[in-house]
Amino acid sequence: xxxxxxxxxxxxxxxxxxxxxxxxxxxxxxxxxxxxxxxxxxxxxxxxxxxxxxxxxxxxxxxxxxxxxxxxxxxxxxxxxxxxxxxxxxxxxxxxxxxxxxxxxxxxxxxxxxxxxxxxxx
Ligand SMILES: [Fe+2]
Numbered sequence: 001x002x003x004x005x006x007x008x009x010x011x012x013x014x015x016x017x018x019x020x021x022x023x024x025x026x027x028x029x030x031x032x033x034x035x036x037x038x039x040x041x042x043x044x045x046x047x048x049x050x051x052x053x054x055x056x057x058x059x060x061x062x063x064x065x066x067x068x069x070x071x072x073x074x075x076x077x078x079x080x081x082x083x084x085x086x087x088x089x090x091x092x093x094x095x096x097x098x099x100x101x102x103x104x105x106x107x108x109x110x111x112x113x114x115x116x117x118x119x120x121x122x
Contacts, residue, residue, distance in 0.1 A: 003106055004079055006116060007033035038108075038118035048117040050076060050107040059102070059121065063095040063109045070112075077108040 005018040009028035016026065016033065025032045039048065046064065053060045065073050073095045078085040080102040087097045095109070107119040 002079065003118070004077060004108055004116075006036035008036050009033050036116050038116045039114055041114070044114060045117070048073075048109055048111055048114055050109040050117060050119045052107060052119065052121055054101050057101050059099050059105070061097040061099070061107055065095055065109070065111065067091050067093055067095060072112060074110045074112050077110075078102075078105050079108070080105040 011029035069091045072091045076097040085099045105121045109117045
């Protein structure tokens with residue numbers, strides 16, 4: 001399984017996904033874009049981490065986060081061995097995502113204020 005690789009421009013806040021990682025620098029606003037690593041702040045982890053439940057051959061992913069106009073989960077992503085699923089969310093929508101079960105898949109949630117969070121399906 002390959003983990004998600006995101007890069008952010010610290011000047012304009014552009015966020016890009018690296019599909020093919022050659023380790024060359026990616027530039028934006030005349031500066032090197034920085035790696036986005038999953039947040040590990042334990043104080044707010046419970047509200048951001050993508051939780052999952054296996055139901056039959058499905059994986060139900062949920063996040064216990066508020067979905068307010070100015071603070072919400074922007075998207076959920078599942079990266080499996082050969083397939084990636086992504087769901088965009090809007091304020092007041094439920095942060096829930098149902099995908100086929102795959103052991104070892106990486107789960108991601110992205111909060112507009114607290115960034116990227118990661119979990120792994122056991
Ligand atoms: Fe948040």
